Amino acid sequence: MEQDHQQLITQLIAKQRVLIVQPMGWGKRRIYEEATKKLRAQNEGVTVVISPITTTMADSAVIDATTNQTFAERQQLIYTCNTQRCQFLFISPEQLADDSLFALLSQLRIALIVIEEAHHLSRIGTTSDPHYRRIAQLLTILPENIRVLATTATANRRVTQDIAKQLGSPIIIKGALSLTSLHLHKLLVPTTAQKYAWLKQNATHFTKPTLIYAATVRECERIADWLRLLGLRVGLYPKQAQAFMDNSLDVLLCTTSTTTIFTKGDVQTVIHYDRPLSIVTYYQQISNAGRNIPRANCIILYKEKFAPLPKPSFQQEQYQAIIAFIERFDGVTVQTLKSTINYSDNVIQDSLTRAVMDGLLEKERNTYYRTPKPYILQQAYTRHVEQARQLEYNGLSYMLQTNGCLMQTTATTLDDTEARPCGKCSYCTQLSPTIDHIEREAVQEVEQFFEARTTIFVPHKKSAITNRPLRQRFTTGLALSYSDEPLGETFYREKFHDGTFSQATVDRVVQLLQPLCDSETVIVPIPSTRHTALVPTLAKSAAQALGVSYSECLSKQQKTAIQSKCLNDVQQEQNIRNHLVLAPATDFTHKKIILLDDFVDSRWTFAVAADVLSEATPRDIIAVALVDKSKT
Structure with missing residues (x-):
């Protein structure tokens, strides 16, 4: 490895372009650190490192969302x-969208460009990052013989x-995975x-520190409550x-879309509560484990082997429609x-x-303008990208269903032709x-936890x-359950069956509301044109049991679109605001209003209802739902 490192450093100094594909712990960062020392000794310029990883090093500077943003800075x-007072300049990829950054870089003496997490450069597959596309443009404004080092695991x-x-035929160093x-x-x-x-059952057996990956922020929060x-x-x-990096935590929860590489060498356990996208x-997420220790465990839990591939946030047809509209x-x-x-x-x-x-497109504040550059539809390339994405997703499905060494299957799926049985995974041993x-006792404890836990939504x-402040907001949002909990499944059955x-x-509603009520409380149901009596009957029964007032002051003028079919926040708000009205002469001065609905998802129904109720001047508004359906 030492010989490989020295050879690569020599090639970089000789103005070669190099792409390193090596696993975590191979020493990729050491390559550019040592190359920079030698280049600075030759009075060469600064090393610019484009990286999503927040890094602090001696003799370095950073340009990110908050640092070095003003002209004077x-x-x-x-x-x-x-003037050689700074050896490394770290730039977050998001900053590449700022044209003024290009002007700054054109004034620097740059000896070496380093691109960390270079897999984001590729437009193929699930890890493509649009911010990395500007790197190709950056290379065009710099000298053609600029040194470039791209690294990824x-x-x-x-x-x-x-x-x-994209790098222009670099030297490729690719090792075993x-x-x-x-x-x-x-x-x-x-x-x-x-x-x-x-x-x-396994919480006390986790070897810490532990990383856990779950599909959504909401799921991460619920798991965190359980583990605490x-x-x-x-x-x-x-x-x-x-x-977590400072060892003040046992467990750090991340979403499965998190591709951050943690520079922590003693991560002993990685758990995928939900399967990642590819x-x-x-592979990238399990690479965070076992970097400087002899053993680490990586466990993936899954509900089904053949889960369908989720739709990507970027699709060529929608992309084309947005550009055509603008x-x-x-502007x-x-x-x-x-x-x-109606896109998400x-x-x-x-x-x-x-x-x-x-x-x-060009962006000026919140407005987008079409540029003269022609749009060329690349159908063949788009199909190629979609096929690559499907292959990466299928690769994980194959690993989950196959009977064979898990590490060998993972590495082989990533095109490592020399992978052999590891002798360490649960299949091998x-x-x-x-x-x-x-x-069963553990499942019962979980069900009790779900039932006792009240969900809060903001x-x-x-x-x-x-884009202006709402006239009045509900101060607290509470739900009795999530949709995948036993209680949530009960509420679904009662409503639809x-x-x-x-x-x-x-x-259950009465028990939740009782601490919130006083003599001035009024329970107001959210109206529906499809299940007209369902929520009002529930709200009226709860009000009678609590001994508080009840009012059907809100109504819908006509049948609205199904809220879940409205895919973005503007359409979700507009769908409610166009049809929700407050009864004339409604006066809730000094009253506490409890808005009650069966399901909450986007929260716009509650938000618009509270905004409309501001005309009745209530002192406080609380939103309550049976089920929180949100996936954020």
């Missing part, structure tokens, strides 16, 4: 870099070839309650990442775009970001590193339509 930065053959094409310190294990766990029971109840020190990424992401006008705001085109917030934002990166038989602060809520459900 950047002028000082140019002086510092060009995660790139299959297709991604490697795509990166190499098998991670020798890892002991892999997979386990089919069909239900949410069983997954939580498995976590309970079991006595573990738990935090959420990204807010508490530093505490075998590439899975082309018709002299379009995001609000106008959302009100006209993620699809719209991702498409706009990519279009700016591709030079098809026929031994599980965890307690996998789930006890109000919208501004109108999505006007029984057509009425049971007395047990009424009692």
Whole structure:
């Protein structure tokens, strides 16, 4: 390895371009650190490192969302870099969207460009990042013989070839992908309650520190509550990442879309509570374990082997439609775009970001303008990208269903032709590193936890339509359950099968509301044009049991679109605001209002209802639902 390192350093100094695809711990960062020392000794310029990883090193500077943003700060930065007072300049990829950054870089003496997490450069597969597209443009404004080092631990053959094409035929150093310190294990766990029971049974056996990946922020928060109840020190990424790095936490929870590489060498356990989007992401996340220790366990829990591939946030047809719409006008705001085109917030934002990166749109504040650059539909390339994405997703499905060495299967799926059985995974040893038989008592404890736990949801602060503060917001949002919990399943059955809520459900609502009520409380049901009597009957029964007032002061003028069919926040708000009205002469002065509904998802029904109720001047508004359906 030492000879490889020295050879690469020599090649970089000789102005070669190099792409390194090697696993975590191979020493990729050491390459550019030593190359920089030698280049500085020759009075060469600064090393610019483009990286999503927040890094602090001696003799370094950073440009991110908050650092070195003003003109004066950047002028000082140019002086510092060009006078050898700074060895490394770290830039977050998001900053590449700022054209002024290109002007700054053109004034620097740059000896070496380093691109960390270079798999994001590729447009193929699930790890493509539109911000990395500007790197190709950056290289065009710098001297043609500029030294470039791109590094990644995660790139299959297709991604490697795509990166190499963008870098201009670099020297490629690609090693074996098998991670020798890892002991892999997979386990089919069909239900949410069983997954939580498995976590309970194994919580005291986790070798800490531990990383857990779950599909959504909401799921991460619920798991964190459960593990804290079991006595573990738990935090959420990204807010508490530093505490995890400082060993102040036992467990850090991340979403499965998190591709951050943690520079922490003693991570002993990685648990995938939910499956990630691809075998590439899975490999990248397990690479965080066992870097400087002889053994680490990586366990993936899954509900089904053949889960369908989720739709990507970027699709060519939607991308084309957004560009075509903006082309018709002299500037379009995001609000106008959302009100006209019923695409999700993620699809719209991702498409706009990519279009700016591709030079098809320009952004000025909140308005987007079409540029003269022609849009060329690349159907063949788009199909190629979609096929690559499907292959990466299928690779993980194959690993979950196959009978064979888990590490070898993972590495082979990533095009490592020399992978061999690891002798350490649960297939090779026929031994599980965890307690996998789930006890009924543990499941019952989980169900009690779900039933006792009240979900909190936060109000919208501004109108999505006007971007102005709402006149009045509900101060607290509470729900009795999530949709995948036993109680949530009961509420679903009562609504859609029984057509009425049971007395047990009424009692649960009363128990939740009792501490919130006083003599001035009024319960107001959210109206529905499809199940007209369902929520009002529940609300009236609860009001009678609590001895508080009841009012059907809100009504819908006509049948609205199904709220779940409205895909972005503007359309969700507009769908409610167009039809929800307050009865004339309603006066709630000094009253506390409890808005009651069966399900909450986008929170816009509650937000608009509270805004409309502001005309009746209540002193406080609380929103309560039976089920929180949100997936955020």
